[in-house]
Amino acid sequence: DTAVSQTPKYLVTQMGNDKSIKCEQNLGHDTMYWYKQDSKKFLKIMFSYNNKELIINETVPNRFSPKSPDKAHLNLHINSLELGDSAVYFCASSRARSSYEQYFGPGTRLTVT
């Protein structure tokens, strides 16, 4: 009964392809996030949804598009993948959008060749 789960765990693909990463949380939380961890281990917020509404949209290429079909799911779709997109992508959730502990999924390691 994993709290925050992501699929796939590893994703290897070629430049120019389109791919999606899925995230699900079973904690009953209202807010979900996508973070990117680069090769130097630096973690940075990409997007956040609260009750299916986008509340954070950091400066990321518009090739990245989050979608939240319901409160328990937040997917990340990436178009026209580039070498620089290679990273580990983490999904997280929290009870509400401010001042609450965030819980992270296991991460998806994306490698673009």
Added chain:
Amino acid sequence: GIQVEQSPPDLILQEGANSTLRCNFSDSVNNLQWFHQNPWGQLINLFYIPSGTKQNGRLSATTVATERYSLLYISSSQTTDSGVYFCAVETGAGSYQLTFGKGTKLSVIP
């Protein structure tokens, strides 16, 4: 935006030793978390500690919000403590996101 600085960047310990990791931040916060990223990449919640002191086994943390720093103490370190320790904060201005420090990489050797 808020700045988060962690020190030291790297730390090597003999098993059984104690250590203190520090996190300085540049603005008031309403959320501060410590995470351990293990060698398999999993981010594990250690403490949610915007202020005060908490203890969990061999680990404890203290946040002095008025002085804008937090400390993570690891006692009697074990090889399984190895990994990267991150401090992350959310500003009091309701930014709705965690800003992470660059982490402290801890290596515990037998």
